[in-house]
Amino acid sequence: MVVPFEQLEPLDLGNVNGPDSKWTEPVPLGPPDLRHGTLKNGFQYYVRSNPKPKARVALSLVVRAGSVLEDSTEQGLAHFVEHLAFSATENFSEHRIVHYLESIGAAFGADSNAQTSFDDTRYFLQVPSDGFNTALDLLSEFASKIRCSAADVEKERGAILDELRAMHNSTGRAVDQLFKLCMQGSQYANRMPKGLEKIVKTAPASKLKGFFQRWYRPEHMALVVVGDLRDPEAAVRRIRDTFEPWTGHESAPVPMPSFGIVPHSQPRFLVTVDRESQSSLVQVNFTFPQPSLSRPCDYLQEFRQQAFDSAMQRRFFIMSQQEDPPFHMAVSGCAPICAAACSRAVTASVSENRGSIAHALEAILTELARARMHGFHQQEVNKACADFLAGFEQTWLEREQQQSEVLREEYERNFLSGEFVTGREYESRLAKTILPMITCEDLRAVAHECSMDRSCTVQATCHSGVASEDTLRKVVAKVQALERRGEIGEWEQVDDLDSLLPEDYEPQPGEITSVKKWPKMGATELLLSNGMRVTFKSTTFLDDQIMMHGWARGGLTEVPREHFSSCCLAPGLAEEFGYLGKKPTDLANLLAGKRAELNVGEAQFSRALSGEQSPKDLETALVMVHLLFTQSVRTEPGQLRSFLRRFEQKSTAQQRDPGFRFRQEVVATNYGNCYYYQPSNRNDVKSVDAELACRHFNRAFSNPAEFRLIFTGNIQEEDFLRLTQDWLASIPRVPEPADVAPDSITSLDYEFPRSVVRKTVRAQMVEAACTALITFPVAVDTTRPSQRMQQSCWLGFVTHLLRTKLTERMRFEAGKVYTVSVTVNFGHEPAHVRRQQRHGELSITFGCDPDAVDVLTEMALAEVQRLQEEGPLQEELDTLLTLEQLEHEASQEENAYWHNQMFSLYGGAAFAELQDLDASYQLLMDARAHVRKACTPEALQDAFQTLLPYPCRSRYTALSLVPAQPFFLSVLPTTPRKAGIWAGAAVLLGLGLMRLLHLRGRLAGSR
Secondary structure, three states, X not given: OOOOHHHOOOOOOOOOOOOOOOOOOOOOOOOOOOEEEEOOOOOEEEEEXXXXXXXXXXXXXXXXXXXXXOOOOOOOHHHHHHHHHOOOEOOOOOOHHHHHHHHOOOOOOOOOOEEEOOOOEXXXXXXXXXXXXXXXXXXXXXXXXXXOOHHHHHHHHHHHHHHHHHHOOHHHHHHHHHHHHHOOOOHHHHOOOOOOHHHHHHOOHHHHHHHHHHHOOHHHEEEEEEEOOOOHHHHHHHHHHHHOOOOOOOOOOOOOXXXXXXXXXXXXXXXXXXXXXXXXXXXXXXXXXXXXXXXXXXXXXXXXXXXXXXXXXHHHHHHHOXXXXXXXXXXXXXXXXXXXXXXXXXXXXXXXXXXXXXXXXHHHHHHHHHHHHHOOOHHHHHHHHHHHHHHHHHHHHOOXXXXXXXXXXXXXHHHHHOOOOOOHHHHHHHHHHHHHHOOHHHHHHHHHHOOOOXXXXXXXXXXXXXXXXXXXXXXXXXXXXXXXXXXXXXOOOOOOOOOOOOOOOOOOOOOEEEEEEEOXXXXXXXXXXXXXXXXXXXXXXXXXXXXXXXXXXXXXXXXXXXXXXXXXXXXXXXXXXXXXXXXXXXXHHHOOOOOOOOEEEEOOOEEEEEEEEOHHHHHHHHHHHHHHHHOOOOOOHHHHHHHHHHHHHHHHHHHHOHHHHHHHHHHHHHOOOOHHHOOOOHHHHXXXXXXXXXXXXXXXXXXXXXXEEEEEEOOOHHHHHHHHHHXXXXXXXXXXXXXXXXXXXXXXXXXXXXXXXXXXXXXOOOOOOOEEEEEEEEEEEOOOHHHHHHHHHHHHHHHHHHHHHHHHHHHHHOOOOOOEEEEEEOOOOOOOOOOOEEEEEEEEEEEOOHHHHHHHXXXXXXXXXXXXXXXXXXXXXHHHHHHHHHHHHHHOOOHHHHHHHHHHHHOOHHHHHHOOHHHHHHHHHHHHHHHHHHOOHHHHHHHHHHHOOOOHHHOOEEEEEEEOOOHHHHOOOOOHHHHHHHHHHHHHHHHHHHHHHHHHHHHHHHO
């Protein structure tokens, strides 16, 4: 019999400080069925059987070798070696590893198979259970046989450089600067995993081989295997046979160094000015040594830390809802930043006005000081612990339904840091032991760890010089003086509301007027007395999950054009003002400790609500849906000013993004400047009518007869029917038309260019980068639902194969890009409308060196042309079908699959015509089966010709974003005489800048 979470007994660990205490004893590795051991050569393994997903095994090779081990001439080579693993090993070359992985159903993609950090490199795979031996052989190649030839290295440089370019945005630059200042004096400060571009560009193969042979040794490695294993003992034997004979490379073992942090008692200050920055931020960081997580007492301290952050975030949220808040939003969190250090970061997003950064910093520091001086109220501690308990209850209820990849990551952390893993029962009982022990004084003690003399770093990030380090120092001094004088008062705790419902509000239950069963979908459809339709499907995939989605036809395209800028902001304004008849702060307090949520939104063709909840909190979710329809949103002048200020600044800030002009040109070229896709601007802010937006929102979510809701998850039918009558059927019926006619929905008015359009967009950039977008129009026949579904399946195969082949050509063969994206969009026309054709577009996106964009664009077009003229190979088709089948099988064990299928089918043309969910689903499955059976190389070639323009070069758009030319180059004349004059002017200006920089350096030194 399964023990309910409420009946789980806390652990008997004795008094924390008592003589017989078990709090300081290491927790044994578990659970009992785990196989863990160390081979003779020092190589460790973890093997655990887990049934989810069915017939799949998750593996990882973990290497204690990251960027911190690089010497000054190797910066970036740990990451480079990781790339080479998928390029070539002793037994696989020319990227055949990727082909081999895909042939056994292990999809390959950027960031999905390996990662390099400061302290480790990890390679991970998820394969069918019968591919376990093959996967083991591949990981063995990664452990000991990565090939580092000159040809391999040269071929991979371009992909790595493209990956680095993607990281060199304003956020990446600010993070790099902050990390280096926080870790100043430590090896970590100068060993970022991405390395140095000049070393990545020039490092010889010998350097890479040296790093690989020095650190990739069995005593530095572990293999983790979690999944649906037929015989775990046989898996252990296979691991021993594969890895134990290896004793390392010929070079002698090098002692593994350890690196710590250098604490500092004086705060450090940094102002990062970046002209591409999209927001102004202020961050206060406290860096401290990484604590152990191997004993119960460690987790007691960890829970105290998390409870402190939770309590602080509630305070910050309340502050952000003030009429004139000191910041837009602030968060507090604590996390490891490397093996040696953790960091608590309190970050606030602020306005871009002069003085805003100082104001926000003062507010943050004052709250930290207030917590040190006065601590927290018991009510605040209770809310934090209630949220944690809800999370542990979910983990306990779903303990037999965990994904293998989640468990695999836990054992990786055990190998790297000693974090204990012992099974969900112990962990849940430990949580029930610890949470009642957390006190107000515990949180106050954590606040004392957030003092300015505890390795504190303060950073301000902005796009212009609206703050200085001197300003930050003065704010710190001011708050310290207030704290010393005791001039910071206690936090004013307001009594919480005790119910979501308005006072004396008692809705009258409605009725279920009809019930329809859909046996093929395993779903039941209800028609309620108010006209709302509700479909639910009960599953056993996750015991603590119920997914909810509701929608109604008719969205923003039905809004008069002159009202669009106000109505598109309606959901955001409603959240700001507070919907459900509650202020946002009151709603947050009422939902403390509950797993229930309600999100609302409006798109071009529909209005929607959604959420995910625990079965025990389903009633709370349904109460919120009821209130959404029955409680009107009203304007709040103070919140409106704050919202519009943020919106205006966001609209202004986006223009500093180099990609802004690119997006504008994409809208102009591909969508004919369609108003719906236009980015917002300052004029939109000035034209916002909040009263109109509120009226629109209230009308959009007022008539239950317009809405269809679907629920998927652990649903108890009897309880669900009762709650549906109490809270959904009780929503009053509105005397308006029940629904918008399907064929009357307004489509977006635009036409894709009829011929080839190629454009280069130039923008000023801090660091040179390039983005390329190639777009083809796509048309799917919609005369018959079955034909439409088949063509959608064919389009899925076309998209998947094209992504694979472009990655192969552009990354692996040419070595010029890190990743290629291929996507399809049909968002311009309603899905359910029955027309001759449904139009959309297929887009190819990639980043690259600006000098290579034309060559790569041509390469992509050539590959599409080749697939149209020659078609795929049978081997490529077999791999495609294998991957699709495995993805299909795995998805059917997830609530999300069935939930999304019902949503898609109800909103599609087949259901609009047939009014039968089972028949629509059967059509979809028949279409999939038909396409898989008919999918020959010739048939897929025909799909490339039919679905895309043929020949492909006859109709497409190709846009690229590249750096703007420097001013002097853009106006440089061609005649020799004038060119000489301009060259002289450039020299004089250069000398002037050098003189100015010299003077600034002297002034800074004298200050």
